[in-house]
Amino acid sequence: MRLVTALAAGTLSLALSACSAGSLGSSDDEGGGKTEITFLTNNDPSNVKVAEAVIAAFEAKNTDVDVKLDTRPQGSEGDNLVKTRLATGDMADVFEYNSGSLLQAIAPQTNLTPxxxxxxxxxxxxxxxxxxSAGTDVYGSPWGAIVGGGIFYNKPLYTKLGLQAPKTWAEFMANNAKIKAAGVAPVEQTYSETWTSQILVLADFHNVSAAQPDFAGKYTNNQAKFATTPQALAGFQHLEELKKAGYWNDDYASAKYNEGLNAVAVGKAGHYPMITFGVPALDTAAPDNVNDVGFFALPGDDAAKNGVTLWEPSGIYIPKSTEGGKLTAAKRFQAFIASPEGCAANASAAPVGGPFAVKTCKLPDTVAPAVKDLSAYVDAGAASPALEFLSPIKGPALEQITVEVGSGIRGATDGAKLYDEDVKKQAQQLGIKGW
Known part of the structure; x- marks a missing residue:
C-alpha cells in the first residue's frame, strides 16, 4: 500500500476541457448522449467526500460525461484488488493508486496509458x-497534496501541561511520561487498520537520511540494511520502546484510523503518529476539533537536524484497457483533476493536508494548524523525501511486521531483519541488480 491516500490537486488543460461530446464516440454513449466512465479510489470517508466533490465539479463543466464512483479498501487488500483487476483487464476507466515504489509494482509501461x-x-x-513516471513516460496526475509524516498532537493538552513540540526522541518520551501521569493515553495506535502501524518507521526516514545521506543508494544496491544500520533500526525500536513503556491506548489492537484521529483531536490521546493527509480526514472524524490538532516531525537524536519526511501524492491513472470514447473522457477527467478547478473542488470538500503538487494550484488562505506546522518545516528547508521516493524498493509486508513489533509479539531487531528479507523478495521481483 501506499500511504498516501490523500486528495485532489493539479493543473489546467484548456485543450482537453474543450473536447466536445461528438469526439467521445457513440459506442460509449449513455442515455442523453453521455459517455459513462468509472473512477476507482480508496474508501476512506474523507477521500470519498472529496471524490464526490471533484466528480460533481467535473460533470458540471463536462455535461456530456457521467462519472461513476467506485471504491476499494485501503491497505494490502486494496492493493491486491488493483493488481488483480489490472491483470484481468477489469480495471475502472480511471483509478487512484500509489506513486513511487509501489507504482512500479503494477508495471506501468505494460498496464497504464502514458x-x-x-x-x-x-x-x-x-x-x-x-x-x-517509468522510463521516459509520465502516467499520472496528482490525487492530493504533498504531505509530511510525523506526529499529530493535541494542542489544548500541550498548553494545559506546559509542553513544547519536541525536537529529540528523549524530549518526546519525556512529554509522553507527563501525558500518562495526567491520565491520558500518550500515543494512539490503530492496528485494526494495519497500514497505520508503519508511520513510526516510515516517518523516521528524515532522521536516517540526515545521519546517513547515502543510505537510500546503498539500500537500493543491497549494501545497507535496516537491521544493521542503527539509524534505520531506530524506527522499529521506537515501536518496541513505546509499547514496553505502556504508552499505547488500551484498545490499540482494535482501534481504527478515524477513531485514532478523533482521539487525538478531542484529547483522549496526546499523540497520533500519522501523515498529514489525515488533516482532511480530521474534518470527518472530529469536525469541531480540527484546529485543536498540531503537527511536529518525528524527533530523532539530533535537535539541530530535526526535520520532516515528505510524501508525494498518489496518482490518477488510466489503464490501457480504457479505449475509444471512454479514453477521451477519462483523459478529460484526469486533466480536470490536474487543474485549479480540481484543486478548488478538493478544497471545498475537505481541508487540504499540505501544498499542492502543481504550480497553478494554490493553498486556501485558511488552512488547518497542522498544515501550517508542516509548511514551516518545508519553508525552512528542514525536509527530506520518504525512502520510497528515493528507492524503488518497499517491502509489502511492513505493515504486518510493524503490528507485530508494536504489539510486543516480535522484537525490534527481529522485525527489522524480517523486513530486510521482505525487501529482498521485492527487489528480486523488480529485477534490481545486486540482489
Whole structure:
C-alpha cells in the first residue's frame, strides 16, 4: 500500500476541457448522449467526500460525461484488488493508486496509458512527475497534496501541561511520561487498520537520511540494511520502546484510523503518529476539533537536524484497457483533476493536508494548524523525501511486521531483519541488480 491516500490537486488543460461530446464516440454513449466512465479510489470517508466533490465539479463543466464512483479498501487488500483487476483487464476507466515504489509494482509501461504529451504535465511539481513516471513516460496526475509524516498532537493538552513540540526522541518520551501521569493515553495506535502501524518507521526516514545521506543508494544496491544500520533500526525500536513503556491506548489492537484521529483531536490521546493527509480526514472524524490538532516531525537524536519526511501524492491513472470514447473522457477527467478547478473542488470538500503538487494550484488562505506546522518545516528547508521516493524498493509486508513489533509479539531487531528479507523478495521481483 501506499500511504498516501490523500486528495485532489493539479493543473489546467484548456485543450482537453474543450473536447466536445461528438469526439467521445457513440459506442460509449449513455442515455442523453453521455459517455459513462468509472473512477476507482480508496474508501476512506474523507477521500470519498472529496471524490464526490471533484466528480460533481467535473460533470458540471463536462455535461456530456457521467462519472461513476467506485471504491476499494485501503491497505494490502486494496492493493491486491488493483493488481488483480489490472491483470484481468477489469480495471475502472480511471483509478487512484500509489506513486513511487509501489507504482512500479503494477508495471506501468505494460498496464497504464502514458500522458507525457498532455498540456497539464508541464505544470507538475518535478518531484511528483518523477514518482509517476517509468522510463521516459509520465502516467499520472496528482490525487492530493504533498504531505509530511510525523506526529499529530493535541494542542489544548500541550498548553494545559506546559509542553513544547519536541525536537529529540528523549524530549518526546519525556512529554509522553507527563501525558500518562495526567491520565491520558500518550500515543494512539490503530492496528485494526494495519497500514497505520508503519508511520513510526516510515516517518523516521528524515532522521536516517540526515545521519546517513547515502543510505537510500546503498539500500537500493543491497549494501545497507535496516537491521544493521542503527539509524534505520531506530524506527522499529521506537515501536518496541513505546509499547514496553505502556504508552499505547488500551484498545490499540482494535482501534481504527478515524477513531485514532478523533482521539487525538478531542484529547483522549496526546499523540497520533500519522501523515498529514489525515488533516482532511480530521474534518470527518472530529469536525469541531480540527484546529485543536498540531503537527511536529518525528524527533530523532539530533535537535539541530530535526526535520520532516515528505510524501508525494498518489496518482490518477488510466489503464490501457480504457479505449475509444471512454479514453477521451477519462483523459478529460484526469486533466480536470490536474487543474485549479480540481484543486478548488478538493478544497471545498475537505481541508487540504499540505501544498499542492502543481504550480497553478494554490493553498486556501485558511488552512488547518497542522498544515501550517508542516509548511514551516518545508519553508525552512528542514525536509527530506520518504525512502520510497528515493528507492524503488518497499517491502509489502511492513505493515504486518510493524503490528507485530508494536504489539510486543516480535522484537525490534527481529522485525527489522524480517523486513530486510521482505525487501529482498521485492527487489528480486523488480529485477534490481545486486540482489
Amino acid at each position: 500522458v507525457t504529451g498532455e498540456a497539464w504535465v508541464g505544470d507538475l511539481d518535478p518531484t511528483f512527475k518523477q514518482v509517476v
